[in-house]
């Protein structure tokens with residue numbers, strides 16, 4: 001591991017200043033291709049420390065945000081929830097309001113990682129965890145996400161875990177988070193604090209970026225911008241489910257997952273929120289599919305049309321071709337169960 005300076009932030013206002021005052025001017029100007037060469041926040045450290053040990057992230061300074069008072073889950077005036085960025089995955093999954101109203105989120109969190117990891121992993125850090133592409137974690141491999149322009153060996157190499165939607169010729173890495181998939185279905189937003197002291201709110205739908213020509217850029221956060229909270233709007237009526245297909249029953253990333261909030265009777269879907277994990281370069285949601293499902297009486301034909309629409313642009317790269325058929329089957333089973341009132 002390379003040496004780095006270490007600072008602990010006591011307040012959310014202080015953290016961006018600390019990061020700014022210990023980063024090079026190039027980094028702050030956004031000139032540096034690999035932002036990991038500047039300063040980094042460390043929350044639970046469950047992803048960042050692994051990457052630092054491999055020298056894939058080599059920050060010159062760490063700003064420890066683990067003691068920031070961002071550990072509350074509060075009700076908002078609108079009837080939603082405001083979740084502090086340092087709420088752990090375990091605490092969020094177990095929170096009574098989350099279990100009662102946002103069961104899809106609680107289930108997605110509990111489907112991720114292991115109990116020990118969830119006790120450390122934070123809400124903000126989970127949204128920003130890096131891909132699990134094997135080549136990204138191998139310092140001796142080329143990888144456009146790590147070293148822009150160096151190539152993407154995953155496209156013709158080992159790509160069983162990789163994305164089938166949103167990919168580009170420069171990167172096919174999948175987004176690994178389970179929590180973010182449920183939050184995408186719930187129309188979550190993040191609240192942030194920038195280096196200049198200003199705050200902003202970004203919907204999760206606008207937060208992540210497609211790889212296109214710049215897979216090294218994964219989201220719209222500016223250099224040094226701190227996530228302070230996640231906001232969940234009131235949840236619509238419906239049955240909640242998080243289904244995750246993986247290689248073993250626990251402690252494995254999703255091959256395909258779906259977060260669903262569906263209001264349905266035997267003959268009609270009244271509203272559907274569906275977000276997918278394991279198949280996209282970001283937590284994947286397609287609102288046209290949701291609209292189609294509510295546009296006519298529920299039937300196997302309609303469900304097949306919805307699967308066609310969802311997978312219209314899906315592209316396998318070899319090892320991961322199976323994800324196209326698997327996604328279809330997972331979607332059909334979720335919709336069928338929802339119409340029987342048996343979604344869980």
Ligand SMILES: Cc1cc2nc3c(=O)[nH]c(=O)nc-3n(C[C@H](O)[C@H](O)[C@H](O)COP(=O)(O)OP(=O)(O)OC[C@H]3O[C@@H](n4cnc5c(N)ncnc54)[C@H](O)[C@@H]3O)c2cc1C
Pocket residue numbers: 040041042043044045046047048049065085111112113114117120121122123124125126127128129176177178179225226227228251252253254
């Ligand atoms: C063996 C293993 C199995 C796993 N399995 C799963 C799984 O099945 N499903 C799943 O979803 N996840 C899984 N994970 C990933 C785990 O959930 C993440 O590592 C964790 O959520 C990251 O949170 P953290 O607080 O530890 O982040 P850190 O490692 O501290 O930080 C991650 C990144 O986020 C940045 N950051 C953190 N907080 C903020 C903030 N508030 N504002 C701005 N930037 C911030 C950091 O600078 C860093 O770049 C697994 C991890 C491991 C090691």
Ligand code: SF4
Pocket residue numbers: 131133134135136142143144145146151152153154155170171172173215
């Ligand atoms: S898929 Fe993306 S992360 Fe993996 S090797 Fe290719 S460029 Fe790197």
